[in-house]
Amino acid sequence: MSTLAEIAEMLAGMSRTDLTTTVRREPYPAISPSRPELSQAGRVVLVTGGGTGVGFAIARAFVRASAKTIIILGRRAQVLADAASRLEEEAKTVGSGTKIVTYPCDVVNTAEVDAVWKEIAAQGITVDVYVANVAKTTEPKPMLELGTDEVWSQVETNVKAPLYLAEKFYAQPGESRKFIINVSTASIHSTTHPGVAERPAYTLSKLSGTLLFQLLAQDAPREKVQVVSFHPGLIWNDGWKSLGLSPDLFDSDELCGAFAVWLASENASFLHGRFVWASWDVDELSSGELRKRFDEDPNWLRASIVGLNQGLRTY
Ligand SMILES: NC(=O)c1ccc[n+]([C@@H]2O[C@H](COP(=O)([O-])OP(=O)(O)OC[C@H]3O[C@@H](n4cnc5c(N)ncnc54)[C@H](OP(=O)(O)O)[C@@H]3O)[C@@H](O)[C@H]2O)c1
Incomplete structure (x- = not known):
């Protein structure tokens, strides 16, 4: 296993990216959830794992963007209840009137997921934005040492569960435009990096989830369901804390929240089916040479085999 210093160096390295000249670690005006262009007014947003960490930060940003209702899922009822109180407080502060709904649910358990969607449908609610945020990881070990059952359990949480929720999401009645935000990770393109290489089951399952x-x-065309995967940055959570790392190494969770709201807007439609980082400056991505590359290269920032000719279909 890597030492603390090696992990800290790895984290610092992963925060550097050569894609945009400006690399963000804090929220900035272009992605501010209070921008009228990014308003989520009238929308219902479902965030898996919305009670803590990245999921909570995303839920809070959607409150700030005036979403009508936010549904958060997680296994621990008390964690959800505490998160709901904080989100309701936020809704009061910003005057968004957002309703917060919690469902204790293990997303790997299809019967529990069915029950949630049944309840949502019974209330006549259509979910407009699905944030696939829950993920499972374990201690650093090669897959053959972790064993097939543990590796498969990560695949179940990081691939099967998001697929099952997506199936329910797509099956909803109505023609309104929908959005999927998949919380991915930089690990999927840093597979040989020390610290990433020692958690191959996480890489396997997160890359598979992103390809999914x-x-x-x-x-489905972006006008029907706009889908984008993103790396949220390095966000302080209990897992990082247990390694004894300093919070100073980490990015603002407000950045990933605001970026997720921006992804659920027309402004991000050119990213349909791609993978991006929350730290990339959206004005740079949306214009000039970078934007040209999105428009002209269908393979760019999508998962594939590097180095071979590929089909030129655009979508
Ligand atoms: N934090 C980072 O630095 C970082 C970096 C890159 C990518 N990410 C990605 O960000 C996402 C969130 O990570 P995080 O750091 O915020 O993790 P976290 O703090 O551990 O949060 C995970 C959340 O998911 C819930 N959850 C876990 N398993 C569940 C299950 N089977 N059913 C329902 N809910 C479940 C947990 O609540 P319960 O335990 O109560 O269920 C918890 O609220 C993941 O997709 C991760 O890959 C994070």
Whole structure:
């Protein structure tokens, strides 16, 4: 296993990216959830794992963007209840009137997921934005040492569960435009990096989950369901804390929340089916040479085999 210093160096390295000249670690005006262009007024947003960490930060940003209702799922009822109080407080502060709904639910358990969607349908609610945020990881070990059952359990949480929720999401009645935000990770393109290499089951399952959403994006046009995967940055959570790392190494969770709101807007439609980082400056991504590359290269920032000719279909 890596030492603390090696992990800290790895984290610092992963925060540097050569894609945009400006690399963000804090929220900034272009992605501010209070911008009228990014308003989520009238929308219902479902966030898996919305009670803590990245999921909570995303839920809070959607409150700030005036979403009508936010549904958060997680296994621990008390964690959800505490998160709901904080989100309701936030809604009061910003005057958004957002309603917060919690469902204790293990997303790997299809019967529990069915019950949630049944309840949502019974209330006549249509979910407009699905944030696939829950993920499972374990201690650093090669897959053959972790064993097939543990590796498969990560695949179940990081691929099967998001697919099952997506199936329910797509099956909803109505023609209104929908959005999927998949919380991915930089680990999927840093597979040989020390610290990433020692958690291959996480990489396998997160890359598979990201490919899953890329392929779902291929099956439905962005005007119907806009789908984007993103790396949220390095966000302080209990897992990082238990390693004894300093919070100073980490990015603002407000950045990933605001970025997720921006992804659920027309402004991000050119990213349909791609993978991006929350730290990339959206003005740079949306214009000039970078934007040209999005428009002209269908393979760029999508999962594939590097180095071979590929089809030129655009979508
Ligand atoms: N934090 C980072 O630095 C970082 C970096 C890159 C990518 N990410 C990605 O960000 C996402 C969130 O990570 P995080 O750091 O915020 O993790 P976290 O703090 O551990 O939060 C995970 C949340 O998911 C819930 N959850 C876990 N398993 C569940 C299940 N089977 N059913 C329902 N809910 C479940 C947990 O609540 P319960 O335990 O109560 O269920 C918890 O609220 C993940 O997709 C991760 O890959 C994070």
